[in-house]
Amino acid sequence: MQVKSERRSNRDRTEATRGDLIAAARRLFTEKSYAETSTPEIVAAAGVTRGALYHHFSDKQALFAAVAEQEANAVAEEVERAAPTALGAREALLVGSAAYLKAMQVPGRTRLLLLDGPAVLGRPGMDAIDDRHGNRTLREGLALTMRAGEMRKLPLAALTSLLAATFDRAALAIDAGAPFADQIAVISALIDGLMTPDQPA
Amino acid sequence: MQVKSERRSNRDRTEATRGDLIAAARRLFTEKSYAETSTPEIVAAAGVTRGALYHHFSDKQALFAAVAEQEANAVAEEVERAAPTALGAREALLVGSAAYLKAMQVPGRTRLLLLDGPAVLGRPGMDAIDDRHGNRTLREGLALTMRAGEMRKLPLAALTSLLAATFDRAALAIDAGAPFADQIAVISALIDGLMTPDQPA
DNA sequence: CAATCAACATACAGTCTGCATGTAAATGTG
């Protein structure tokens, strides 16, 4: 293992620099906000110059998009890790919700994904990111539950996004000091209200 | 009626200038976004100089806060106007929801209040504004409904904010082209799920 | 009516973003 950069392929260099930039930006975007973080700051933290940033990303927004995508992916992975495979639809939803709220408690994550994200990339932009990660699982889960007759039949896209919206707002509320249990209680009630009452034979 | 500014009291001047600035800012913030609107643009549209802006508002954010407050108030008034006084709790909620979604269709309003607002002022900041206007009515309505036994008892603050979150996301979805009916269908289902089934004597 | 204060206008300093240009190393080619 050679410590110094003896001879690096271009692919390696790109990968390393891009990674450093995204990592540095992630740190600053979560510590402060998108608007309060300048590109000089980011490149200083990453140990490169602004030239490198603008070589790899078209602009500051594009770098932010890369960070957001990575964070959304991290959240989705944490949630899927917490949700055991075969579980009742209702239970899976509740476990997943709780896991999501937990995952969003990483400092700065709510601001990055729930405040700055929509403002910087637009709702459609953030939806596109979410659909590539967490929302997909949610939508598929809901579709399955509805087809199984365990849940009221409703427009899938709308149901997915509105449920996701409640999860998001709950995460922000917890961030602001609201009790975790209260948010879970309301989310549980909302989900229960959607389930079709099992008619005992 | 004298057309020219013959002799204006300071209070009148302040009121007029502040109003002009807020109106101009509102137009630009709704046409473009907060970030894409510069203070030189705003003051040009308002017919004053940046000196006037920074005399009346501590910074660009403060001007934005004033605009947001005014817009939130406008939305709340439209909703209250649409909601006839005495109506069943469930019906009042549904009518209010629809009115809210309608009111939010004014071009640029969703971005101003639902995207830029939280990002610029923070969630707590926007909550403070909302609580002074629309959310208050919602919360009081929910409290009443719950006390009347028509709705499941749940933590009031959490329920209010999570329901408001679904309304907000629905407004954004409609803005993005989603069918109004789909959003209403899901909102109706969510509300219905919260109502206690009336036990017929 | 003098003194003060409020409501601006003007000028300036510092910072930021995006781009254009320069350079050295890596890569492709005959």
Next chain:
DNA sequence: CACATTTACATGCAGACTGTATGTTGATTG
């Protein structure tokens, strides 16, 4: 393996923007 080309940056620059400090004029007050 020499040479042309492309890649991965670094550096410098232009334009714009924010916030503040300072100046000026008209209203307000004792």
